[in-house]
Amino acid sequence: MPSSLFATAATPPPGAPAVTPIAFVQAILLAYAQRGMDPAGALAQAHIAPAALLDASSRITAWQMERISGLAMQQLDDEALGWFSRRLPWGSYGMLARASLSAPTLGVALKRWCRHHGLIADDIALTLGVAGDTASVSITERRDLGALREFCLVSVLRNLLGVACWLIDSRIPLLGAQLPFDAPLHREVYAVLFTGPTAFDSAPAAISFDARYLTLPLRRDERALQQMLQRALPLTVLPYRRDRLLVQRVRQALAAHPAQTHGADALAAMLHVSPRTLHRQLKEEGASLQGLKDEMRRARAMELLLRTRRPIKQVAEAAGFQNEKSFMRAFKGWTGQSPAEFRQHRQGLAAEKP
Template sequence: MSSSPLRGSSRAATPMAFVRAIVRGYERYGMDPAGALAEAQIPPHEIENPNARVTAAQFETLSGHAMQELDDEALGWFSRRLPWGTYGMLCRASNASPDLGVAIKRWCRHHRLLTEDITLDLDVADGLATLTITEHRDLGVFREFCLVSSLRFLHGYACWAIDSRVSLSAASFPFEAPPHRDAYPLMFGGELRFGADRARYSFDERYLAMPLLRDERALRTMLRRALPLTVLQYRRDRLLGQRVRELLRTRGPEAGNAESIAALLNLSTRTLHRQLQEEGMSLQTLKDEVRHELAAEQLRRTERPIKQIALAVGFRNEKSFSRAFRAWSGLTPGAFRRRDL
């Protein structure tokens, strides 16, 4: 199996630099890439054009052909081949795990059995899970494509395994921003940093507790394609509702409307509403829940005037706040406060 750097699209967005990396793999093995390029309908004269792009479908075709023809799913990156079926084996070794955290740890551990050129490690701290790649030899001309693809392989597997988008909060890379840096937000999302010490990305640690939802039959179906893990779009984020609640609680002034919340989550407003609807909730419902929670906390724990609390949780006046609070709890704010004394 293989991986496309970009999600499936008819738009030509995959950098030609990644096509060149596959051609370099052919050169390493002394083989001719002409057949693979022809099958993918990529003109050879475009390969050295730094501004050229190909579609995800073209890249899928090229990668699948090259991995089988070279019998190397790493496409020449490592000091030894990863024969066709290697990444499928990694998926199988991870897929019997009880949750995503165990699956990722197994992936990292088994990857070390395949090559010593890089190692993958998962660390959890301060609510974030971070996947880091450590390089143990000079990857040369393959470096960018190897690091990007290795991160994407595991991210794609994680999304597939739990049938959910795993939204990244940040990603960093140990090289300067390439000419095609505009492709990186499509590949990773979150805050991007170049010139870092290592390649890594981070995401909410709560994804790690999610159970794997794919069985052996689903795995066989997925592995029939050359690019099963990163071309598929996972529009649903099973943690989206929780992430919106946290933004409303902790970044209220910045999260005043759907547009600002969507921007903070690197989503379109339309996607935000659709995904919340798929989870059986709405943005207004979440706003009301958070307002209720914050108001109840302040009524219980502080002696602030009700008018100040109303303004603090986003109401224009005490009257509208009292009406809403009574609808939420069956009590007026004053009665709620007296009850808890």
């Protein structure tokens, strides 16, 4: 990622979870080896013990990953950490972010990012695509990335996703990720690296997400960019809280799957968030799950009562109620009428029209 990252605290925060695989640190050490440089100082400052490098099961914290990556980028003067055939000098990714900042929407910004990335590193090509309701960013490999392949592909996708979230001030939950290499020994870490399911041995490397995020306007300016560039790496290792499309995504899920979304657990799993996160983010957006359920059920029930002759029991099931009794109680609370009275009254009004 772009930037001067060294507002990073000199000592790690206490109790931070260690989930980042040591394989990514080993990839950074390969970049040092390519330049004939000694990484000992950076490892010490990142509090990474030499013994951890010999254990494939070792993990480091987000702070340690930020620290070792930032120091390596500065010392090697290569923000790509040896991934590509030529170095990306300090500030390269900051330049990409600045070139995308004036775009009217995220879709335009990501197209610029993909195009400009090809100008500074032609070893890979990034492509933004849209198919129906799904957007994807994929990577075409134009040369053998060798031992740095996993770290490169994962980092490029995570960097782009982090910047995209920052640009629109919104979490972008992934529908899935795919990677063209076999599942590594640390495959379980990918549940943290990418939300949604991850498919291995599936080319090209890509992430997919709801295409509606592409239409959101950018919410950042030059001043915000300067602040972000002081601590850019956390965008790639920490989850973004807010989801500005969550209310719309909940509405869509409730409408498309009324029978499968009775409980918060089922709905949260469908949206790839935890139930706690679902409730918290809806509250941040001024909504509630129960309120959205009522809104969608009411609209569905009224549509079926007015446009079909389905029995009340079938209307209740189609609107997502588990039984007719609870539907009738809820409907009367919404309208002051029973479903049968509502249907009869509206049909009577329609008949009176010339």
